[in-house]
Amino acid sequence: MTMTLQLGEKHFSSPQPESAARRIVTFKVGERTFGIDVGMVREIKGWQATTPLPHAAPHVRGVLNLRGVILAVYDLRTAIGLGATDATATHVIVVVDVADKTAGLLVDSVSDIVDVPVSAVRPAPDLERDERGLIEGLVLLESDIVALLDLAAVIRDGGAEAQPRTSRAA
Amino acid sequence: MDPLAELKQTFFQECEELLGALEQKLQALDEGSGDPEDVNAAFRAIHSIKGGAGAFGCTGLVGFSHVFEAALDHLRSGRVAIEDAPFTLFLRCADAVADLVAAARNDEPASERPDLLAALEQVGKEPQAAAAVPTPAPAPEPAAPAAEGDAPPGIAALGNLIAMVEAKTAAPAADDGWDDEPAAATSGRDVHLRITPESDLFRRVIEPRVVLGSLPAEDIVSIRCDLSQVPPLESLDVSDCWMRFEVGLRTELSIEELHGRFDFSLANEEFEIVFPEEAEAEAPQASEAAPEPEVSSAVAADLSAILARLGPVSEAAAEPDIRPAPVEAAAPVPAATMDTAAGRTAPRAPVVETAKRQAVSVRVDLDRIDKLMNLVGEIVITQSMLVECVRSLPYDVHAKTAEGMLTLSRQTRELQDHVMAVRAQPVKAVFQRMPRLVRELAQTLGKEVRLVLEGENTEVDKTIIEELADPLTHMIRNSMDHGLETPDERVAAGKPPEGTIKLIAEHRAGRIVISVTDDGRGIGRERLLAKARSRGLVGTDERLAPEEIDQLIFAAGLSTAEAVSDISGRGVGMDVVRRNVESLGGRISVDSDPGRGCKFTLALPLTLAVLEGMVIRCGGDRYVIPIASVIETQHLAATPIERLPFGQEVLRWRGEVTPLYRLGAVMGSTGATDENIIIIAENERGNTIGIAVDEIVGQQQVVVKSLEANYGTVNGASAATILGDGLVALILDIDSMLRLAASGGRAFQSDLKMAG
Numbered sequence: 039m040t041m042t043l044q045l046g047e048k049h050f051s052s053p054q055p056e057s058a059a060r061r062i063v064t065f066k067v068g069e070r071t072f073g074i075d076v077g078m079v080r081e082i083k084g085w086q087a088t089t090p091l092p093h094a095a096p097h098v099r100g101v102l103n104l105r106g107v108i109l110a111v112y113d114l115r116t117a118i119g120l121g122a123t124d125a126t127a128t129h130v131i132v133v134v135d136v137a138d139k140t141a142g143l144l145v146d147s148v149s150d151i152v153d154v155p156v157s158a159v160r161p162a163p164d165l166e167r168d169e170r171g172l173i174e175g176l177v178l179l180e181s182d183i184v185a186l187l188d189l190a191a192v193i194r195d196g197g198a199e200a201q202p203r204t205s206r207a208a
Numbered sequence: 209m210d211p212l213a214e215l216k217q218t219f220f221q222e223c224e225e226l227l228g229a230l231e232q233k234l235q236a237l238d239e240g241s242g243d244p245e246d247v248n249a250a251f252r253a254i255h256s257i258k259g260g261a262g263a264f265g266c267t268g269l270v271g272f273s274h275v276f277e278a279a280l281d282h283l284r285s286g287r288v289a290i291e292d293a294p295f296t297l298f299l300r301c302a303d304a305v306a307d308l309v310a311a312a313r314n315d316e317p318a319s320e321r322p323d324l325l326a327a328l329e330q331v332g333k334e335p336q337a338a339a340a341v342p343t344p345a346p347a348p349e350p351a352a353p354a355a356e357g358d359a360p361p362g363i364a365a366l367g368n369l370i371a372m373v374e375a376k377t378a379a380p381a382a383d384d385g386w387d388d389e390p391a392a393a394t395s396g397r398d399v400h401l402r403i404t405p406e407s408d409l410f411r412r413v414i415e416p417r418v419v420l421g422s423l424p425a426e427d428i429v430s431i432r433c434d435l436s437q438v439p440p441l442e443s444l445d446v447s448d449c450w451m452r453f454e455v456g457l458r459t460e461l462s463i464e465e466l467h468g469r470f471d472f473s474l475a476n477e478e479f480e481i482v483f484p485e486e487a488e489a490e491a492p493q494a495s496e497a498a499p500e501p502e503v504s505s506a507v508a509a510d511l512s513a514i515l516a517r518l519g520p521v522s523e524a525a526a527e528p529d530i531r532p533a534p535v536e537a538a539a540p541v542p543a544a545t546m547d548t549a550a551g552r553t554a555p556r557a558p559v560v561e562t563a564k565r566q567a568v569s570v571r572v573d574l575d576r577i578d579k580l581m582n583l584v585g586e587i588v589i590t591q592s593m594l595v596e597c598v599r600s601l602p603y604d605v606h607a608k609t610a611e612g613m614l615t616l617s618r619q620t621r622e623l624q625d626h627v628m629a630v631r632a633q634p635v636k637a638v639f640q641r642m643p644r645l646v647r648e649l650a651q652t653l654g655k656e657v658r659l660v661l662e663g664e665n666t667e668v669d670k671t672i673i674e675e676l677a678d679p680l681t682h683m684i685r686n687s688m689d690h691g692l693e694t695p696d697e698r699v700a701a702g703k704p705p706e707g708t709i710k711l712i713a714e715h716r717a718g719r720i721v722i723s724v725t726d727d728g729r730g731i732g733r734e735r736l737l738a739k740a741r742s743r744g745l746v747g748t749d750e751r752l753a754p755e756e757i758d759q760l761i762f763a764a765g766l767s768t769a770e771a772v773s774d775i776s777g778r779g780v781g782m783d784v785v786r787r788n789v790e791s792l793g794g795r796i797s798v799d800s801d802p803g804r805g806c807k808f809t810l811a812l813p814l815t816l817a818v819l820e821g822m823v824i825r826c827g828g829d830r831y832v833i834p835i836a837s838v839i840e841t842q843h844l845a846a847t848p849i850e851r852l853p854f855g856q857e858v859l860r861w862r863g864e865v866t867p868l869y870r871l872g873a874v875m876g877s878t879g880a881t882d883e884n885i886i887i888i889a890e891n892e893r894g895n896t897i898g899i900a901v902d903e904i905v906g907q908q909q910v911v912v913k914s915l916e917a918n919y920g921t922v923n924g925a926s927a928a929t930i931l932g933d934g935l936v937a938l939i940l941d942i943d944s945m946l947r948l949a950a951s952g953g954r955a956f957q958s959d960l961k962m963a964g
Contacts, residue, residue, distance in 0.1 A: 089936040091922050092922065092924050101928060103913075107913070108919070108936055139918045
């Protein structure tokens with residue numbers, strides 16, 4: 039029951055000029071829609087059991103084996119403060135490249151790949167709840183508002199309740 | 209890659225080996241081995257380096273090596289007794305050659321070492337006056353010196369000849385008799401060169417133009433190319449060279465200089481230097497000299513190989529039909545012949561060595577082995593996955609496949625062992641660099657130090673070897689700078705002025721244990737403790753056992769050096785070492801005996817790739833304990849467990865009180881635990897602990913996968929592996945687990961239920 043969608047580089051390898059458009063993969067956690075640049079996504083695979091790590095941060099779901107490479111899976115739901123995902127076969131792990139590491143992001147489902155003009159990306163509003171500084175910007179679609187994730191922040195301090203918001207200047 | 213660059217790369221790789229051999233042999237000689245074979249080996253090494261350096265145009269290296277080689281040759285020829293030779297100087301020169309090689313490799317300007325060169329030039333100068341004069345006498349009959357000494361006769365004779373020629377050029381005043389002839393060569397006379405390259409000339413990336421171009425153009429009187437050897441067109445291989453040249457020179461160059469011109473393009477048997485006017489007079493001796501090497505073909509392996517090469521050439525010289533030009537039917541003068549013969553042995557040596565190495569080993573890119581290793585790792589995982597699949601089959605199918613599975617698993621294991629063996633390398637590769645470090649430091653610090661190496665042939669995985677150099681360098685520096693006293697202090701303390709550092713490698717319980725022991729002053733505990741207190745690492749009223757104080761040396765930012773020196777003492781020493789070692793899955797510990805010395809012990813896994821593990825289950829999770837740490841297992845029910853006053857559970861094992869840890873609690877396992885089994889394990893310091901687990905699932909080889917690569921350090925675990933069902937299991941690290949247990953889980957201890 040492991041459905042793997044390979045996003046081969048050949049589909050998206052043409053570098054998008056910053057002025058033109060950003061191609062974004064959107065996915066859902068509950069009712070919220072999040073997005074990341076397609077270039078960061080290595081593949082999307084069905085939920086797979088992970089091995090918990092002792093005394094890890096709550097949003098660190100555990101580690102799994104991706105064709106011989108061990109990577110950590112982060113629960114986005116926990117990271118945004120909505121508790122742990124009760125993972126089932128319909129849940130999805132988005133495998134992403136962040137900095138020089140590979141990580142998995144546990145989400146409810148992947149919705150779409152959309153091209154948005156760069157002008158449609160708004161800076162993250164300084165809201166009271168900006169998902170703990172995990173958001174890099176907002177994309178306004180006709181039907182939806184997509185929150186662009188700062189993946190490095192999600193992985194670094196997502197879900198760390200004690201993490202002071204002010205620590206993130208960018 | 210560009211083939212030349214590739215060749216150059218290979219040359220530098222070889223240089224490393226050659227430098228290692230050179231240093232090792234010189235070291236052995238320095239310690240008084242007195243073995244002429246060591247001298248020969250050292251000479252061959254430096255000669256090979258010089259040859260390669262010439263081919264690649266590393267002039268600085270060539271120049272230095274040449275002088276060094278010449279100095280070593282005095283030993284080879286026996287002109288300088290091995291016992292009297294300045295090996296300390298030679299060792300420093302070997303270091304200098306290493307520097308030059310490094311400079312050439314990085315395309316940096318080479319540093320001149322006039323001091324060493326001058327010292328090298330002196331080698332053999334004093335004895336020369338006495339020894340060089342008598343030696344010319346037996347020279348014309350090479351058989352005579354051949355009989356003396358324990359060097360193989362042919363070689364000794366040839367060595368003597370080189371010596372004589374050199375003695376002549378170096379000290380013309382001492383000339384008499386035979387020696388006068390080459391002296392005459394310096395006054396611009398006719399010299400005839402017969403260049404008969406072997407057919408592989410082009411394949412050695414040399415062409416005749418280069419060869420002839422190395423002669424001074426203004427001295428060349430005539431050049432004749434002899435194409436008579438070129439085979440018929442249909443059988444002509446264009447990559448073979450069949451050209452022969454006759455070159456008439458009127459030159460002031462000495463024979464030796466002429467030889468030098470061809471040093472890097474032609475082997476010595478590929479050209480001949482003839483003085484036409486003396487050709488007939490000395491013919492008889494020459495013909496005697498030529499076959500002489502054949503007589504010695506029964507000597508040591510490589511020498512016989514060298515001579516085997518000489519043999520055919522000598523025969524060729526006797527066969528007129530191979531000779532292109534009929535004029536020189538008479539054999540050449542002894543001066544030329546002997547010089548040629550003498551030169552032959554040495555320059556051919558590298559070729560023979562190469563040939564020998566090709567026969568026994570293949571140079572493989574480490575990358576390829578790594579890929580192979582990864583693949584084998586995957587096979588191991590797949591294989592254990594298959595085993596589990598097969599187990600769930602109906603019995604009749606299972607029974608049929610089980611046998612095959614058994615064979616497969618045996619073969620997989622064998623395959624793995626063999627691949628591991630390919631990667632295994634003796635620690636020598638790292639140990640070899642240490643004598644130089646010690647020498648240089650000793651000089652800087654003004655201390656007298658003897659370095660003793662043991663267990664250099666202990667084999668470890670290549671990946672580990674590479675990571676060993678830094679920690680070892682640091683540890684030795686530390687011992688030399690802080691541990692050992694100056695000679696005066698040592699004498700005052702009733703010790704010999706020369707300090708000893710022992711570097712020992714051995715295999716112990718599936719690990720490689722490397723220790724650095726010095727006989728210095730030991731760790732200054734009071735100073736260390738005071739410093740730790742002043743930095744707030746230790747509370748002011750905290751009492752520490754002496755051993756605990758010693759361990760502070762690994763704390764970050766602590767250095768006991770009174771003054772920060774170039775060598776160590778910046779406080780970034782031992783804590784960095786500890787971190788390096790721990791990142792390799794190893795441990796470091798220190799034992800100090802005040803006033804008598806200090807011992808650092810490194811324990812590292814033999815390989816970073818695979819380990820034999822016991823798979824255990826605790827709650828909903830499985831873990832792997834390295835078999836090497838497991839001493840025995842027993843049932844929990846049969847073991848009386850007691851509690852110490854402060855709550856720590858202990859059990860009695862072999863009469864010792866052993867602390868017991870419940871794995872589920874320490875590692876935060878998911879699900880309810882139901883401990884049945886106690887595993888008695890051993891930590892790095894040899895202390896035993898009991899670990900309570902639910903079940904032992906099995907024992908298997910597991911492929912070690914890094915957690916750091918994509919995540920980070922995990923407390924309690926050194927790495928992870930993939931089990932047969934594709935799930936990840938953590939590989940427990942006993943010491944790290946104990947620290948985790950002591951800290952009580954600390955941050956992020958969460959009640960959050962993690963799905964398994």
